[in-house]
Amino acid sequence: MKQPQGFEDAIHPSHVCKLLKSLYGLKQAPRAWNAKFTSYLPTLGFTLSHSDPSLFVKHTGIDIVLLLLYVDDIIITGSSSTLVQSVITDLGEAFDMKDMGKLTFFLGLEISYLSNGDIFVNQAKYLRDLLKKATMVECKPCSTPAKPYQQFLKDEGVSLQDPTPYRSLVGALQYLTFTRPDIAYAVNSVCQFMTAPTDIHFGAVKRILRYLKGTSHYGITYTSSDMQLLVYSDSDWAGDPNTRCSTTGYVVYLGNNPISWQSKKQTSVSRSSTEAEYKALAHSASEVSWIQQVLKDMHLFLATPPILHCDNLSALALSSNPVFHSRIKHLDTDFHFVRERVQRGDIHVQYVPTQEQVADVLTKGLHIVKIELGSKEMEAFTR
Incomplete structure (x- = not known):
């Protein structure tokens, strides 16, 4: 160590400076x-x-x-x-x-x-860097992020000797779902094998990257619209073959613009499809409550309460009718969370036909040929 140039002490040339405080270069x-x-x-x-x-x-x-x-x-x-x-x-x-x-x-x-005042958000550069990291820049694109009806077992295939590349790629894919809800279900599936991935699971990750290779220009367009919160909530009952847990999926719209979505495995096994749907309603209601608070902090107030769309009539009945409480005593927390908000008028629950359930893409891995989340239109999708 030596004294910094221009600040040498002629009397004590062998002394060094004592650093009292530093901002850059430290962990804090x-x-x-x-x-x-x-x-x-x-x-x-x-x-x-x-x-x-x-x-x-x-x-x-x-x-x-x-x-x-x-x-x-x-x-x-x-x-x-x-x-x-x-x-x-x-x-x-x-x-x-x-x-x-x-x-x-x-x-x-x-x-x-855009010229019409709309805003387009995507992650094309991030995706190119991710493909380069995975050495798949020249890979052949595919039309879907996963195979139809494909389910992964935790022990199938040969265990990877070094799981670090798998974990790194899956973590990077999670960040990519910020603008790509079409891969949320597939990414959620491969996230469940981070502890002990196999070559089969790694193949699923590569298929997601191949799909992204051909759809790198995809993103979300935000347009000027009304201040109305619409939520589509859905679940796939006992869809996980390893644990028999269900998958929760929801999409939140502010007017015509999707602002929040998630595909996540539920933490406990549901005894019926109604129970799984009701848990999904609770997750959706929690997200909406948070979004309402954020809008309130921004001094933006909704003219009407948010509307939660669900394709399960039994779950809708449970959210508004206390007579059915005895049937779901083990769901006491979720029950009170949703029902209290419905009774206070904070949210409205509404039935939506299954064929119009936008959240299906986040729970059942629907492979979409065309999806326009901005206008809530979905066409030509197959499982």
Whole structure:
């Protein structure tokens, strides 16, 4: 070690500087930066969202500014360009910041602005990097992310000697589902074998990558629409051959735009399809409650309660009629969670025919030839 150039001590040339505080290069650097930045935002009039710790809201009269923070990457938007620019100026005076202009790329998400005012979001570059990582840049595309009716057993095939590549690719695919709900079910299936994957499971991962190779231009288009929350909830009863657990799937729309979706295996075995559907309703209601709170923090209020669509009449009856409580005493928590929100009018439950159930793609692995989630239209799909 030696004294830094330009700061040599002529009297003590062999001494070194004692570092009192460092921001960059230490493990606690992100936390220190976040604490410094978030403590400064209230001085500019921002308040922390109760639902999302990375969201800050500034409300001035009829105008609003939203700031989203991820480590040292920041997104700022608002109803007034003048107010947004003043916030950027104030932040620039306190921190060494660079204004990157209009948002086009953020954490692997590519944002394109269409001529009609719509916004298109996809992850094409992230996908290209993922294919390069998997050495499948020149692979042959396939039409579906999984084979029809395919189910995986945990012990079938030969165990991988090094499961690290499998786990790395599956983890990367999970991030890709942020803009690709069409692969959510397939990715959820391969995620269940992270502990001891086999060559059969690795083959399923490669098929997902082959499907993505031919659909790298896919993404989601967001259009201007009304402020109405619509939810499609579904489940696949006892669909997992290893544990006989069901799969929950839901899609949440804000107007015509899908804003949240999930495909996830339930934690316990359901004794009936009604029970599985009811658990899926509880998960969907929980997600909607969180979204409502986020919108409230952003000073956006819904004119009508959210509507939950379900294709199981028994589950709908359980959510609104306390007479059936004795039949599902073992589901007491989920029962009260959904029923209380229905009785208070926070949400409405509504039947939807199975052929119009959008969430099927997240629970049964429907292989879609064409899907337009933005307009809730699904055509020509086969299992």
